[in-house]
């Protein structure tokens with residue numbers, strides 16, 4: 001896939017062929033729900049359990065499914081490749097830009113429904129587990 005920097009705005013993206021052909025987000029999410037839990041999901045779930053925080057996983061909120069829900073707080077665990085982390089993938093393809101836009105619109109959708117959202121990235125969870133766990137605790141209390 002050719003690298004290109006995305007210079008248009010979201011309206012251009014929506015009009016583009018890519019968005020129509022696009023990444024099958026609903027199919028992808030459905031696939032995600034069926035796959036075995038990733039190592040980051042297991043790790044974060046273990047942290048919450050160890051701290052006695054009750055949570056639910058793969059919860060449906062309207063048209064979205066969220067990874068972890070604690071009360072009205074959503075914790076999204078983003079794999080760097082799948083969600084196009086800014087640090088790991090600073091130079092994004094157009095398709096990757098569209099994935100980011102789709103994530104942002106999900107967060108806005110959840111925010112409008114009164115949910116608070118914390119996004120934890122795979123690279124942070126793995127490289128700075130202590131700091132990430134502190135961030136998680138501060139968010140859920």
Ligand SMILES: [Zn+2]
Nearest residue numbers: 080085088123
């Ligand atoms: Zn990353």
